[in-house]
Amino acid sequence: MFHLEVGNPTSLKFLEELVGLERATFKKNDSWADGELEQMSKKRNSIIVAARLVPDGKLCGYVLCTSTGLNVHVSKIAVRAEYRRQGIAKRLMQAVLRTAATQRRSCSSTLHVALDNEPAVQLYRSLGYKEDGLLEDYYIPGRHAYKMICDLEPYKGAAEGGLALAAINGKK
Numbered sequence: 001m002f003h004l005e006v007g008n009p010t011s012l013k014f015l016e017e018l019v020g021l022e023r024a025t026f027k028k029n030d031s032w033a034d035g036e037l038e039q040m041s042k043k044r045n046s047i048i049v050a051a052r053l054v055p056d057g058k059l060c061g062y063v064l065c066t067s068t069g070l071n072v073h074v075s076k077i078a079v080r081a082e083y084r085r086q087g088i089a090k091r092l093m094q095a096v097l098r099t100a101a102t103q104r105r106s107c108s109s110t111l112h113v114a115l116d117n118e119p120a121v122q123l124y125r126s127l128g129y130k131e132d133g134l135l136e137d138y139y140i141p142g143r144h145a146y147k148m149i150c151d152l153e154p155y156k157g158a159a160e161g162g163l164a165l166a167a168i169n170g171k172k
Helices: 012-025 036-042 088-102 118-126 165-169
Strands: 002-007 046-053 059-068 071-079 108-114 130-140 143-151
Touching (some): 036 046, 088 118
Parallel strands (some): 071 108
Antiparallel strands (some): 002 046, 046 059, 130 143
8 A cells, every 4th residue: 555745845855765766776877866866856847746655654656757838748757666566656647647737737748768668658558648759779779768748638637536537548
């Protein structure tokens, strides 16, 4: 069981938790633990949604986005390995997309995902994202990414407890 926190918490303790999860989740070349995560989290246009275990409050996942005008870009998402496949990433993404659509009045969301990360690609498709281009050599030479985009209209009326069926299915 877990609960979500939406906002842009900037306490030192929270930042240390984010960095710890970042180091545990990503290889050194993909990690933002050496300063990028702290810089991004302090920006006014950042949105962070964190998942914490109940009852101990341990950070088990987060998503970090930046809001730019009418678009919100998903920059990072991480879930501790032992808590994957429990719906945490999906709930994190739903919360950030609802927040972007209702509080930031964003119309779309974009993200980049490695072509070989099939579980993530399937997750994003289930949330309404569609491929919007190929970014060759995005991560390193030979490792490509999809650019994906999602229309946030289905998320505008979504209640906190869940999303409209149309948003879950990625249909209007």
